Amino acid sequence: MSAPSEVAPDMAISTRGLRKVYGEIEAVKGVDLDVGRGEIFGLLGPNGAGKSTMIRMLCTLTEPTGGTALVAGHDVVAAQEEVRRGIGLVFQEQTLDLYLTGWQNLRFHADIYGVPKGVADERVDEALEMVGLVEHQHRVAGSYSGGMRRRLEIVRAMLHRPAVLFLDEPTVSLDPQTRQVIWEGMRENNLRDGTSVFMTTHYLEEAENCDRIAILDRGEIVAQGTPRELKAGIGRDRVELISADGAELGRALQEEFGVTASVEGDKVVIHVAEGERFLPELFARLSTGIRSVSVTPPSLDDVYLAYTGTGYRVDGHPDPEPEPRPAKA
Numbered sequence: 321m322s323a324p325s326e327v328a329p330d331m332a333i334s335t336r337g338l339r340k341v342y343g344e345i346e347a348v349k350g351v352d353l354d355v356g357r358g359e360i361f362g363l364l365g366p367n368g369a370g371k372s373t374m375i376r377m378l379c380t381l382t383e384p385t386g387g388t389a390l391v392a393g394h395d396v397v398a399a400q401e402e403v404r405r406g407i408g409l410v411f412q413e414q415t416l417d418l419y420l421t422g423w424q425n426l427r428f429h430a431d432i433y434g435v436p437k438g439v440a441d442e443r444v445d446e447a448l449e450m451v452g453l454v455e456h457q458h459r460v461a462g463s464y465s466g467g468m469r470r471r472l473e474i475v476r477a478m479l480h481r482p483a484v485l486f487l488d489e490p491t492v493s494l495d496p497q498t499r500q501v502i503w504e505g506m507r508e509n510n511l512r513d514g515t516s517v518f519m520t521t522h523y524l525e526e527a528e529n530c531d532r533i534a535i536l537d538r539g540e541i542v543a544q545g546t547p548r549e550l551k552a553g554i555g556r557d558r559v560e561l562i563s564a565d566g567a568e569l570g571r572a573l574q575e576e577f578g579v580t581a582s583v584e585g586d587k588v589v590i591h592v593a594e595g596e597r598f599l600p601e602l603f604a605r606l607s608t609g610i611r612s613v614s615v616t617p618p619s620l621d622d623v624y625l626a627y628t629g630t631g632y633r634v635d636g637h638p639d640p641e642p643e644p645r646p647a648k649a
């Protein structure tokens with residue numbers, strides 16, 4: 321899909337040719353991106369791909385070297401104040417005042433962002449309720465666990481009802497329950513106020529919850545669409561085989577079928593078109609101690625791998641040495 325050449329003011333976020341250069345490094349290389357109002361949008365990419373730089377430009381924290389970006393209809397360079405009033409921010413670094421209670425952290429934020437006095441208390445109560453912190457609201461934030469702090473930061477960023485909420489890896493190193501609470505909170509706001517969400521994440525299962533995602537690699541958008549569209553675009557099934565000798569099976573697959581397998585101990589994974597039709601042929605031609613086999617449609621991990629040449633590990637950190645990106649189809 322090629323983006324139109326003009327920025328679109330009716331979008332939550334619209335960029336054309338957005339670029340950022342740090343000295344010798346071109347961190348963001350002319351990105352065209354549109355995020356609709358009310359959309360939950362995920363930006364994925366390996367370490368150093370330029371995700372934080374994108375967010376920082378969109379939030380007016382760093383000025384673009386070139387191109388145009390509108391956020392909530394305002395230009396990020398010419399109308400910084402208007403942009404700032406219309407957004408909520410949650411960064412990787414913790415930004416709570418640890419000497420204040422949870423309640424005070426929220427109440428002060430409401431004052432700073434001009435939430436009308438008549439509704440501020442009610443909103444703070446609602447926010448605490450939403451993320452299950454009511455019973456802890458009068459403890460200082462310094463005594464909260466990492467997950468509790470994060471929950472507080474996220475509802476704090478939503479208190480002034482921003483048009484766009486920016487989240488840079490909001491759920492990194494949180495347990496699944498806390499991640500779920502945070503997602504429920506975001507969805508609730510999204511449905512109630514039509515808040516758009518722009519988030520970066522390293523969790524592919526989390527990206528599945530986004531309405532749309534884009535994959536950024538070396539400063540360029542290499543794929544974008546709904547998770548379903550991106551997976552369908554891969555057009556190949558994932559076939560996982562367990563074998564007595566994984567390495568031997570990997571070699572045999574390469575020789576017989578010309579497919580490259582990823583081998584981990586006794587587990588061998590390949591990607592082929594129409595996996596279920598491939599199986600009878602596989603068993604007819606190979607006899608290398610296959611113990612079990614499963615065929616699944618492509619996952620978001622497969623999409624990510626296809627576009628960036630690197631996979632995400634289970635702990636959420638990408639492999640350190642990305643291989644060269646395959647040519648785009």
Ligand SMILES: Nc1ncnc2c1ncn2[C@@H]1O[C@H](COP(=O)(O)OP(=O)(O)OP(=O)(O)O)[C@@H](O)[C@H]1O
Nearest residue numbers: 342345346347365366367368369370371372373374
């Ligand atoms: N302030 C800066 N000065 C110089 N180079 C920078 C600066 N900020 C980012 N970069 C460089 O720009 C590139 C993109 O960095 P960025 O932090 O945007 O990537 P990222 O995708 O957010 O990575 P991560 O997933 O590790 O957070 C990297 O090469 C980084 O070293």
